[in-house]
Amino acid sequence: MNKISTNSLTLKQLPPLSLYIHMPWCVKKCPYCDFNSHNLKGDLPEEQYINALLADLDQALPLIWGRSFQSIFIGGGTPSLFSGKAIDNLLSQIRTRIRLSPYAEITMEVNPGTVERQYINEYKQAGVNRISLGIQSFNNNQLKALGRIHDADEAKSAIEIVATTFDNFNLDIIYALPKQTIPDAENDIRQAISFNPTHISAYNLTIEPNTEFAKYTPVGLPDNDTCYLMQDNLTSILSEHGYKHYETSAFAKEGYQCQHNLNYWQFGDYLGIGAGAHSKLSFHDKIIRQMRDKHPTQYQEKVTLGKHILEDLMVNSxxxxxxxxxxxxxxxxxxxxxxxxxxxxxxxxxxxxxxxxxxxxxxxxxxxxxxxxxxxxxxxxxxxxxxxxxxxxx
CATH class of the missing domain: 1.10.10 (Arc Repressor Mutant, subunit A)
Known part of the structure; x- marks a missing residue:
């Protein structure tokens, strides 16, 4: 493990603390995605991975003794590959190990291509109270260009299932897509608004290193001026419909800002468990950052030996x-x-x-x-x- 010394700090009180849980598998990795996700080959090792997450949390407990968690975010990858039973077991076991605020926001990311009504109901029963749906677009050509496993009809069906079960849900939309026009981008955002989500995340497509798009850049990407026009247009439309622009890519109805992400953006603390998860934890005299092993199989093997943390750094002042x-x-x-x-x-x-x-x-x-x-x-x-x-x- 790498260690870097830091000048002495003095934190009179520790910042709010959140828990991030990473689920690393996808049905198919999208060509624009630079998150730690891996194509699922064979059966999903649900039980083994949940056990690994809990072992990871157990080993991290001494770092956060006595502190209360304000939110939980289950991200990926595709967390909705996991059954409602598995998520219920995970959250139940977590509650026995940490102090969790009774008002905690518990978000779970869901891929429209993996939505099942039974699972959505079970996620809610397990304690999830906020869903984030990765829609990205309602245009089939754009969805195909993005390598998504769902089409527009499946996206709409997934939103309807989630909306009948959850009062609080987010829709992810990506703009500045290959060959996308300003009216195309506007149509996507208006369709998203029509489902009355409490939160919309609108991301400008960026070509990230070590992605398929970085190797084979799509043809017809809008230029910078068009991207700015799209952004201004979407911001105006969302504002007209009661969505406040509160972060670079985030828009929310009053009282529905993502509390977990707000904690990140306000430089709060977070403990990350799971393959490739990152942590930022404060103490009264230092701040540390950690990163877990990225490969799911290696992570599960190493966590039983206590060797799953690849980086453990003290941040230089x-x-x-x-x-x-x-x-x-x-x-x-x-x-x-x-x-x-x-x-x-x-x-x-x-x-x-x-x-x-x-x-x-x-x-x-x-x-x-x-x-x-x-x-x-x-x-x-x-x-x-x-x-x-x-x-x-x-």
Whole structure:
């Protein structure tokens, strides 16, 4: 395991804590996906993997003794490959091991191509109270280009099943797709709105390294100007229908912001269990990051030996301003100035030079109690974040 020393920090109180659970298998890996997902070959090892997750959690408990979890997110991969019985067993066993807030948001990602009404009902009975559906598009040609295993009719059917069972659900939509026009993107978002979800995530398709799309870039991707027009158009439509834009790609009805993701974006803590899962955990004098073994089979074998954690790093205090801003400046309203000290243990003065430079370039707005990105800063977020890198000499 790699270890990096850090300058001493002083955190007077620890930030909120969430639990992330990674399910690494998919029926078929999408060509744009850079998450840790693996094509399922043969039968799903449900029981073995649930046991591995619980063994992982057991070994992590000393790091979070006495702390309460505010949310749980079951992501992937395709968590909906797992039966309702398996999810019920997992969540029941977790509740016996950790302090979970009675108001905890418990989200589970679901692929429309794997939705079964019985499973959806069982997920709710198990304690899941929020579903995130990976729709991506309602256009069959676009779905085919994205390598999705569902078509538009299956997407609509899946939404209807979820909507009859869950009051709180999110729909994922991707825009700036190959050969997609502005009216095409608008049609997707209007169809998503028609199902009255509480939350919509609208992502600009990006070509990530080590994906199929990186090797074979699709023909007909919209140019940057068209992408910005699509984004502005979708933001306006969503606003007209009561969805507040609160994070770069996230829109929610009042009171339905994703609490789990908000904790990420406010530089809160999270314990990640499962193949390839990441953790960020604070202590009164340090902040650590961990990463589990990515390969499902190796993860399951190593977790029984306590050798499943590949990286265990203490974050250097010089890197904390960048890490903090990388999350909080994704929020449209930015962050309260006191949050920097509360969640990093450092005075805000440590980040003052790049903050003033960003203000000079009109990328952020510095208010008495808040710092937030301007519209320009939202559009050029990567340029804004680079300014906070410890080794940035510009």
């Amino acid at each position: 010089e890197d904390l301003p960048f890490e903090f801003m990388m999350n909080t400046l994704r929020l449209i309203e930015g962050f309260n100035t006191t949050l920097f000290n509360e969640h990093t243990g450092l005075p805000l003065n440590n980040a003052l030079p790049p903050l003033l430079k960003a203000q000079e370039k009109q990328l952020i707005e510095i208010l008495p109690d808040k710092i937030r990105p301007t519209k320009l800063g939202q559009n050029f977020l990567n340029d804004l974040l680079v300014m906070f890198l410890a080794d940035n000499k510009n």
